Amino acid sequence: MLSDFNLQMVKEVEKQFNLSFKSFNLNKNIIKNLFKNYQSKEITIDFYDSSPPQCKECEQLNCENCELYEAWFKSEERLKFNNWVDIFGPGIWDYDQEDSNKFAKNLLLEILKEDKEKDDRLFIAYKNNSLILYYYNRDRKECCDYGFVFKKRED
Numbered sequence: 240m241l242s243d244f245n246l247q248m249v250k251e252v253e254k255q256f257n258l259s260f261k262s263f264n265l266n267k268n269i270i271k272n273l274f275k276n277y278q279s280k281e282i283t284i285d286f287y288d289s290s291p292p293q294c295k296e297c298e299q300l301n302c303e304n305c306e307l308y309e310a311w312f313k314s315e316e317r318l319k320f321n322n323w324v325d326i327f328g329p330g331i332w333d334y335d336q337e338d339s340n341k342f343a344k345n346l347l348l349e350i351l352k353e354d355k356e357k358d359d360r361l362f363i364a365y366k367n368n369s370l371i372l373y374y375y376n377r378d379r380k381e382c383c384d385y386g387f388v389f390k391k392r393e394d
């Protein structure tokens with residue numbers, strides 16, 4: 240389960256985008272059906288990794304062995320501050336629709352593989368003709384969340 244603080248951060252995302260999240264569990268069939276009925280319109284990767292401390296011994300910025308890093312990694316300040324967003328989708332980075340679908344599918348398969356803890360990190364919301372998935376992951380090693388916007392296929 241996510242801690243109260245992390246759940247509060249999820250609430251902030253809901254508020255920001257005016258969504259209403261429900262917990263959502265993935266499996267391979269769900270992923271297959273999703274792409275039968277929807278196309279990937281946008282994938283956002285939101286980073287929460289600004290200003291990591293420099294290790295006094297090895298001088299690296301993200302030395303996982305040092306106490307400073309540990310404190311930074313766990314700090315609420317880090318978890319609250321979205322310092323970078325990467326966006327992928329049709330028309331961005333020379334992606335076409337098929338590239339975008341492939342990218343989203345691979346990311347979801349990766350999440351399915353990673354998330355053996357089943358701790359309710361994935362959320363679903365519907366808005367107009369869109370299906371939105373949000374994966375809360377900023378409190379883990381990657382320091383980033385993943386957002387997916389899918390549009391219903393028109394054929």
Ligand SMILES: [Zn+2]
Binds near residue numbers: 304
């Ligand atoms: Zn070090």
